[in-house]
Amino acid sequence: MALSSLFSPSFTTIPSTSLSTKHSFSFHPYLHSRSLQYTNKKREFPLPSVASIPYQPINVDYLEEEFSGHGVTFERLSDSCVAKMRLENGSTATLMLPSGLITSYKARMWHGGTVELLQTSVLQGEDGSAAIRGGVSPAFAFDSDGEISWSPSTWALKDIRGDSRDSIQVEIVSTDAKDMVEIRYILSLSQETLSSELIVSNSKSSSIQMRGCIISHLTVSTPEATYAYGLEGSDFFTRPMFLSTFGIVPPDLRESGFGSGQLWGNMGFKGFFTGRDGRNQKNGDDGRDSLQEIEEMEGEENDNYKNLTEQMSRIYTSAPRDFTIIDRGRRNSVAVGREGFEELYIFSPGSSHEMYGMYSFICVGQAVMLKPVILNPGEAWTGSQHLHNPNL
Numbered sequence: 001m002a003l004s005s006l007f008s009p010s011f012t013t014i015p016s017t018s019l020s021t022k023h024s025f026s027f028h029p030y031l032h033s034r035s036l037q038y039t040n041k042k043r044e045f046p047l048p049s050v051a052s053i054p055y056q057p058i059n060v061d062y063l064e065e066e067f068s069g070h071g072v073t074f075e076r077l078s079d080s081c082v083a084k085m086r087l088e089n090g091s092t093a094t095l096m097l098p099s100g101l102i103t104s105y106k107a108r109m110w111h112g113g114t115v116e117l118l119q120t121s122v123l124q125g126e127d128g129s130a131a132i133r134g135g136v137s138p139a140f141a142f143d144s145d146g147e148i149s150w151s152p153s154t155w156a157l158k159d160i161r162g163d164s165r166d167s168i169q170v171e172i173v174s175t176d177a178k179d180m181v182e183i184r185y186i187l188s189l190s191q192e193t194l195s196s197e198l199i200v201s202n203s204k205s206s207s208i209q210m211r212g213c214i215i216s217h218l219t220v221s222t223p224e225a226t227y228a229y230g231l232e233g234s235d236f237f238t239r240p241m242f243l244s245t246f247g248i249v250p251p252d253l254r255e256s257g258f259g260s261g262q263l264w265g266n267m268g269f270k271g272f273f274t275g276r277d278g279r280n281q282k283n284g285d286d287g288r289d290s291l292q293e294i295e296e297m298e299g300e301e302n303d304n305y306k307n308l309t310e311q312m313s314r315i316y317t318s319a320p321r322d323f324t325i326i327d328r329g330r331r332n333s334v335a336v337g338r339e340g341f342e343e344l345y346i347f348s349p350g351s352s353h354e355m356y357g358m359y360s361f362i363c364v365g366q367a368v369m370l371k372p373v374i375l376n377p378g379e380a381w382t383g384s385q386h387l388h389n390p391n392l
Contacts, residue, residue, distance in 0.1 A: 071164030085168045085189045093189045100155040102136040105194045107389035119219035119361035139244035140212030180204040197384035202375040213367035214385045221329025224309040224351030230323035232304030236314040250359045311350035319344040340383030341366040
């Protein structure tokens with residue numbers, strides 16, 4: 001179905017059940033202090049519609065009329081649409097449609113103002129156009145018997161629930177999903193948390209396999225001043241950098257081959273990682289590399305207050321359900337929680353880049369990378385990420 005029809009006045013909102021935005025997991029302590037002003041690197045390109053994917057125009061006037069009164073406003077941006085969620089306490093989040101990219105999460109701080117917790121950049125695309133990178137986005141690939149691999153890349157608005165007093169939920173659905181497969185993505189903004197929930201339902205007569213992650217670019221002053229708290233004792237595997245459609249990759253890492261992982265987009269899934277020599281590795285039936293390769297790359301985190309100053313790209317297989325990213329430069333922290341996902345991906349570009357610049361970020365991904373999720377006919381799977389602001 002064309003996106004233009006989904007966002008036309010004749011489009012009927014699909015009924016859905018209201019979901020709770022409250023989560024019971026606990027968070028680690030943090031340091032209250034005055035936040036430093038963060039300045040993004042000067043933009044060199046005009047704001048784009050989003051990357052170079054040709055989207056159908058969205059009827060913004062219809063969205064404003066249909067979904068008014070929930071604390072969400074819509075703005076047209078070329079052929080795309082910006083949905084801005086805002087709570088009365090000042091917390092905001094910005095979602096781009098139809099790409100599904102969250103470009104901003106400004107959280108209320110103890111000093112009364114708000115601070116941007118996500119890193120986004122405007123870069124030049126391969127065709128010379130401008131493209132937005134970073135933020136939070138789902139990056140998954142699906143396989144099923146006898147079909148070509150496919151990845152969700154365009155999303156349509158399904159429903160908005162809640163209000164600006166307590167919490168807002170925006171539900172979008174994938175328009176790339178194959179017949180009998182439904183993929184829903186629910187964004188929930190509460191006074192202290194931004195949650196991203198993925199729900200996959202398989203109504204096919206055959207099983208499907210899913211790999212990927214919800215990838216988040218968290219802005220920091222510099223990786224040298226950033227620490228991951230709470231990962232001590234967690235097993236991990238070192239892997240090349242995971243490249244998503246909206247990933248930010250420093251030029252030196254791309255040229256050195258450090259970021260030689262799988263690139264996601266309309267290409268689908270073609271073997272998740274490449275080896276250290278740049279050649280593709282084959283995965284076994286359980287989605288893992290050979291036992292010898294696993295043994296060579298396996299380790300255990302021995303630092304509960306790990307400094308992220310060095311370049312690193314790891315998949316933790318036994319990490320706790322929540323941990324904390326602490327930025328001593330900006331003097332704030334983000335508690336990261338997950339449900340459903342068994343793996344945690346962390347990437348740091350290292351501290352060799354310009355301070356307070358484009359590459360001052362840490363990537364966190366709630367993942368199914370080493371071992372894929374397999375959904376048999378009639379099964380559904382749910383996984384979520386929570387970015388909690390403990391700085392109030």
